[in-house]
Amino acid sequence: MCLAVPAKVxxxxxxxxxxxxxxxxxQARTMLVPSVKVGDYVxxxxxxxxxxxxxxxxxxxxxxxxxxxxxxxxxx
Amino acid sequence: MRFLTEFRxxxxxxxLAERIRRWSGPxxxxxxxxxxxxxxxxxxxxxxxxxxxxxxxxxxxxxxxxTPNREIDKAIALASxxxxxxxxxxxxxxxxxxxxxxxxxKASGADVRVAYSPMEAVEIAQGNPxxxxxxFGVGFETTAPTTAASLLEAKRLGLRxxxxxxxxxxxxxxxxxxxxxxxxxxDGLICPGHVSTIIxxxxxxxxxxxxxxxxxxxxxxxxxxxxxxxxLLDMRAEGKAEVAIQYRRAVRPQGNPQALETMAGAFQxxxxxxxxxxxxxxxxLHLRDGMEAFAAERHLEMKIRPPREAVxxxxxxxxxxxxxxxxxxxxxxxxxxxxxxxxxxVSTEGTCAAWFLYKPGG
Numbered sequence: 001m002c003l004a005v006p007a008k009v010x011x012x013x014x015x016x017x018x019x020x021x022x023x024x025x026x027q028a029r030t031m032l033v034p035s036v037k038v039g040d041y042v043x044x045x046x047x048x049x050x051x052x053x054x055x056x057x058x059x060x061x062x063x064x065x066x067x068x069x070x071x072x073x074x075x076x
Numbered sequence: 077m078r079f080l081t082e083f084r085x086x087x088x089x090x091x092l093a094e095r096i097r098r099w100s101g102p103x104x105x106x107x108x109x110x111x112x113x114x115x116x117x118x119x120x121x122x123x124x125x126x127x128x129x130x131x132x133x134x135x136x137x138x139x140x141x142x143t144p145n146r147e148i149d150k151a152i153a154l155a156s157x158x159x160x161x162x163x164x165x166x167x168x169x170x171x172x173x174x175x176x177x178x179x180x181x182k183a184s185g186a187d188v189r190v191a192y193s194p195m196e197a198v199e200i201a202q203g204n205p206x207x208x209x210x211x212f213g214v215g216f217e218t219t220a221p222t223t224a225a226s227l228l229e230a231k232r233l234g235l236r237x238x239x240x241x242x243x244x245x246x247x248x249x250x251x252x253x254x255x256x257x258x259x260x261x262x263d264g265l266i267c268p269g270h271v272s273t274i275i276x277x278x279x280x281x282x283x284x285x286x287x288x289x290x291x292x293x294x295x296x297x298x299x300x301x302x303x304x305x306x307x308l309l310d311m312r313a314e315g316k317a318e319v320a321i322q323y324r325r326a327v328r329p330q331g332n333p334q335a336l337e338t339m340a341g342a343f344q345x346x347x348x349x350x351x352x353x354x355x356x357x358x359x360x361l362h363l364r365d366g367m368e369a370f371a372a373e374r375h376l377e378m379k380i381r382p383p384r385e386a387v388x389x390x391x392x393x394x395x396x397x398x399x400x401x402x403x404x405x406x407x408x409x410x411x412x413x414x415x416x417x418x419x420x421x422v423s424t425e426g427t428c429a430a431w432f433l434y435k436p437g438g
Contacts, residue, residue, distance in 0.1 A: 002139075032332060032334055045219065051332050061324060
């Protein structure tokens, strides 16, 4: 029920955006994320974009985990 | 795909699993609150990566599963009125109420339609001005803002044939009820990622403060969930109890203020009945003052008989983390996804369905 999937904003017209997910294009309402811009990634749920995704935070998490994995391999 | 595949890398998952397997503390029980987490944990086989002293429990985080029979009975009664179109999310269709399901009501001639978005229900109302269109809204804080936005849109359009029946519920009050009951030992909570995109991290702060239980808000990919488990174990090892955000790419401490404001524009908080947990104060969303024109219960006829529960079904105990599904006598025999008796087997996010589909033989 609370499943939401990342989608890339392709275009915006008023409070409706075209978003692309896995090669498919869908309409998404944007009134819950008023500052959204073309090129942003959003979480799509029940036809609405409910949050914008933070690229820097994603990269930071992955970088931290990659360093941890390397350190773990070193220990072994 | 961006923001998904990077969090499925086997090397990162294995490194995290290895770190979790080094846990040398006492046995811990960690509860994943959210049904979407439950499904992800089973689908990716994450339980099999954990050492025996790190146990995962499934909590009450499937909105379909916690909807009591009485609310489904009401939806069916509304749909049974001639001249009414009832729209709801597909997840609700097969859930048995006291006497039938919405799918059965549809088969008997009621006009019940599945909507992917609550805005579709608004569009149905616009296209059918001579019919009364009811949206049966269900879901936690992830979904409630979308319903609220649709209600506010119906108000803006001046629709007089659009009505609403609410089964929307809030997660933090249910967690408080679960912890207050103290029926099951919980050493850490994996908090729901998409609920938290809306509400942020602050509404969980009472959990470490009042119950000394650490919480981690987690994403839904294997690496996310394993990292959340590792973070909970780190906090246990250090004797810390805080609310931490693993799902930082989607969750900010303040949540989504616009979504919260939209919810407040359509709803007010009040009591709600939960399957398995009973009545919980301040845990449901009802139409706020000024939105009464949309109240289906007030404007449409609704004849309901007293609710009743399936006798053998133990969904209530499954939802509270007291038993695993195979401990229910009808699991996998009298109750299967093909012929579900209880909602935990109906919902794709139900704990019983996850056990049945991904763990044959229990």
